[in-house]
Amino acid sequence: MALGENGGNRDPEVAALLKGAVDLHVHSGPSVMPRILDHEEAQAQAEEAGFAAILFKDHYYPGMSHAQMLEKAYPDRKVRLFSGVALNNPSGGINRYAVDHNIKLGGKIVWMPTFAAKNHIEKYAAKSKDALAFPSTREKMVEPTPLTVLDENGQLTDETKMCLDLIAEGDILLAGGHLHVTEQVPLFEEAKRRGVKKMMINHPTYLIDCTDQDMADFAAMGVYLEHSISMFIENARTKMFDGADLKRFIEAGTVDKTVLGSDLGLTQAPPPVEGYREIVRMLLDLQYSEADIRKMTSTNAASLLGIEV
Known part of the structure; x- marks a missing residue:
């Protein structure tokens, strides 16, 4: 049977599996990038589907204030809202x-540089197939200064180390952003030495250049692997993988260290909750158990937020 062929008959099962879902990668607005929904709409849709939590990600600003004000404005909604900061130029870079x-x-997460990462900028300039999936801002912005966690000798910068110490002290999640795998290996090794307990590499097979062995090595180090749902589902302009790829990636990193985040809110793609519906159908077609699906769509992410679901 082809993937998704029997998806319509699985609607009740899919709906049940979405109860308690946790999405660490919601790209709702307002944003300088075009978005198909705002934070309140993302909150409402997640609430209707029974999600336990969602986390707003914007490349340009920390979203904790939006999250807290929305929770106050809609006290009857049970879905919890979180955000963090991406260390791009508008936030002062790596500081x-x-x-x-x-x-x-x-804030529950710090992303290392994303669109301002030297790796991202170089791939975009080279018109890499990966980088071309990344959206442009509504209006042209000041050109970003390329950022890296390494100094001219290939060692982690002192400022990066000070950031790691604060992340360890705050017991929050460190995410690798769009740094290249060759930067993320020393980053996470040093983070672990400095006491960071929650670590995650974003879309390791997009921009980051992770091999299956790299993913296995990161998982063995205790780093979670967040795969973007937007890159696997139909009707998304960012689709670049299929179910067979997803299965291979999960096997490389293990179910226990895999997180599925929507990476949705983008134009020409479904909203985040619909992305979750599609990926759960795919996981069922791939014969994953309900327990394993819940780990990858809920409890693994919840543990990184330090919440119960």
Whole structure:
């Protein structure tokens, strides 16, 4: 049977599996990039589907204030809202002050540079097939300064180490952003030495250049592997993988260290909750158990937020 062929008959099963889902990668607006829904709409849709939590990700600003105000504005909604800071140029790049502010305002994650990462900029300039899936801003912005966690000698910068110390002290999640795998290996090794307990590599097979062995090595180090749902589902302009790829990636990193985040809210793609419906159908077709599906769509992510579901 082809993947998804029997999906329509699985609607009740899929709906049940979405109860308690946790999405660590929601690209709702407002944003300088075009989005198909705003934070309140993302909250409402997640609430209707029974999600336990969603986390807003914007490349340009920390979203904790939006999350907290929306929870206050809609106290009857049970879905919890979180956010964090991406260490791109608008937040001052890789700097301890942005990390400290993020923690003090209740942020749950620090992403290393994404669109401002030297790796991202170089791939985009070279018109890499991967990078071309990345959206442009509504209006042309000031050209980003390329950022890396390594100094001219290939060692982690002192500022990066100070950021890691704050992340460890705050017991929040460190995400690799769009740094290249050759940067993320020393980053996570040093993070572990400095006491960071929650670590995650974003879409390891998109921009980052992870091999299956790299993913296995990261998982063995205790790093979670977040695969973007948007890259596997139909009717998304960012689709670049299929079910067979997903199965291989999960096997490389193990179910226990796999997180599926929507990476949705983008134009020309379904909204986040619909992305979850599609990926759950795919996982069922791939013969994953309900327990394993819940790990990858809920409890693994919840553990990184430090919440119960």
